[in-house]
Amino acid sequence: MAVWYRAADFFLSRLDAEAAHGLALRALKSGLLPGQRSGDPPSLGVALWGRRLANPIGLAAGFDKNAEVPDALLDLGFGAVEIGSVTPRPQDGNPRPRLFRLSEDRGVINRMGFPGQGLDAVRARLAARPRRGFVGVNVGANKDSADRAADYVACSAALAAYADYLVCNVSSPNTPGLRTLQGRVELSGLLRRVQDAIAAKRVPLVVKIAPDASDDDLDDIVAVCRDLRIDGIIVGNTTLSRPASLRSPRRTEAGGLSGTPLTALATEVLRKTAQRVERQFPLIGAGGVGSGADAYAKIRAGATLVQLYSMLVFEGPPLVGRIKDELLALLARDGFSSVADAVGADLR
Ligand SMILES: Cc1cc2nc3c(=O)[nH]c(=O)nc-3n(C[C@H](O)[C@H](O)[C@H](O)COP(=O)(O)O)c2cc1C
Numbered sequence: 001m002a003v004w005y006r007a008a009d010f011f012l013s014r015l016d017a018e019a020a021h022g023l024a025l026r027a028l029k030s031g032l033l034p035g036q037r038s039g040d041p042p043s044l045g046v047a048l049w050g051r052r053l054a055n056p057i058g059l060a061a062g063f064d065k066n067a068e069v070p071d072a073l074l075d076l077g078f079g080a081v082e083i084g085s086v087t088p089r090p091q092d093g094n095p096r097p098r099l100f101r102l103s104e105d106r107g108v109i110n111r112m113g114f115p116g117q118g119l120d121a122v123r124a125r126l127a128a129r130p131r132r133g134f135v136g137v138n139v140g141a142n143k144d145s146a147d148r149a150a151d152y153v154a155c156s157a158a159l160a161a162y163a164d165y166l167v168c169n170v171s172s173p174n175t176p177g178l179r180t181l182q183g184r185v186e187l188s189g190l191l192r193r194v195q196d197a198i199a200a201k202r203v204p205l206v207v208k209i210a211p212d213a214s215d216d217d218l219d220d221i222v223a224v225c226r227d228l229r230i231d232g233i234i235v236g237n238t239t240l241s242r243p244a245s246l247r248s249p250r251r252t253e254a255g256g257l258s259g260t261p262l263t264a265l266a267t268e269v270l271r272k273t274a275q276r277v278e279r280q281f282p283l284i285g286a287g288g289v290g291s292g293a294d295a296y297a298k299i300r301a302g303a304t305l306v307q308l309y310s311m312l313v314f315e316g317p318p319l320v321g322r323i324k325d326e327l328l329a330l331l332a333r334d335g336f337s338s339v340a341d342a343v344g345a346d347l348r
Contacts, residue, residue: 008316017099017108017313025064028072033317036077043331044324046079046304046339048282049165049204049231053134053305055079056339057295057323060286060307061138061169061208062110066117067125074133077320080305083122084138085169088154090118091142094174098255101313102248106290107262108310110238111255113174114140119158126162137163138208143175149190153197160201168194171210171237173256179210184220191228204231209273211236211266211287218269222276233277234284234307235270238262259310263288267297274302274347290315292326299327299339300346 012020027033044055058080059073067083074081093115100109116122126137139155141148152168160166168190170181181190187207194205207230209221225233238256246261266287274283285303289295290311298306312319327339336342 013101013103016097017101018096020313021063021099025068028069031072033072033076035072035075036321040077040079040324041328043338044079044328048134048304051134051164053079055324056299056303056305057320057327058082058134058136058284058305058307059312060309061085061136061167062112063309063312065115067122067137070135071129071132074135076317077324080134080136080164080307082136082138082167082307083126084167085114085116085140085172086119086122086137086155086159087114087116087140087142088119088145088151089142090116090121100250100253100255102246102250102257102259102261103314104247105245105251105259105261106311106314107246107248107257107259108313109250109253109255109257111174111253113143114172119155123158123162126159131162134164135162136165136167136206138167138169140169140172141175141178148178148181149193152190153193156194156205157197160198160203163203165204165206165231166194166198167206167208167234169208169237171208173210173238173240182209182213182217182221184224187221188224188228191224191230195228206230206232206234206284208234209236211239211262211269212241213269215272218272218276222273226277226280230281232282232284233273234286235273236266236287239265239287241265258287259313260288260290262310263290263294267294267301270298270303271301271346274344277302279344289323290319292323292328292330295323295327296330296342299342300344302344302347304340304343
């Protein structure tokens, strides 16, 4: 851990987790955090949907829900940044406390419930920024919505013009009933409506699924995505499962679990998804990435882009550079000259 972050962590780790997140956002807005000093080596570059990303390490949704600091996050060295989830109308989310560090387990439990400023505020911020880097927009539904699919359509249509890719997040465990949208009929209906709404915009459309999906669920999800020629799947969101190995007293809090306790499960579900997708479209791997080895395992299991959030809570921004250094060393050790050569290596 870098010295400057060790000092900041001393204070942040004593704060309520959501207060610490608020301070991190303010620090990013202030421009005071040190960014990445040099460019990434060409061997870390990846091609995705006809674009070139400097590296395959992305920031997962949920950190910058309202698109307040996408550029400061890109400057930390991420190859891609995903903002959201965005809902059509502003909403408060669940009562606090709703975000918990499981320090003993290097995990996080959250039941945020999509708090956010809503579509109009996010659109205004995205419209005001000069386009640069690779910024994805993740959309969801309001808790009290009568037609959830209509919420995804509204957000996608309004934000497609500002997005390098769009994500339909049908896997948050904290909006009751949302995960039923992963069912074959519901998912197909939802995605068709979104595709129609953004047909003129030519932005890649991706689905984010739960790591709790069963093999049968995966059969259905992948069949729908292949049938509709969806551009990618993110595997995945937080888990409702609670591994027996958890030691933190907060392990019984309700919500989605992320971070280290999720790593193996999420990589396994990614691998099963990749087996079904058969390289028809790219995959994005998220869940418990905290080292170059974790990122490399996801790439070998079929991910072109890897995302992380929770381990930033414990390691801070220096984590991004460390993961990239470790990943480079692992690629070299195994004789891969680029990330692309290693994608899906464990599936062959
Ligand atoms: C506090 C918190 C808020 C999150 N909010 C969202 C969200 O709004 N939309 C979404 O798709 N995923 C959200 N996620 C899930 C993350 O994007 C990611 O898929 C998951 O945490 C697994 O990655 P990680 O172990 O690196 O955190 C959230 C995660 C956390 C910890």
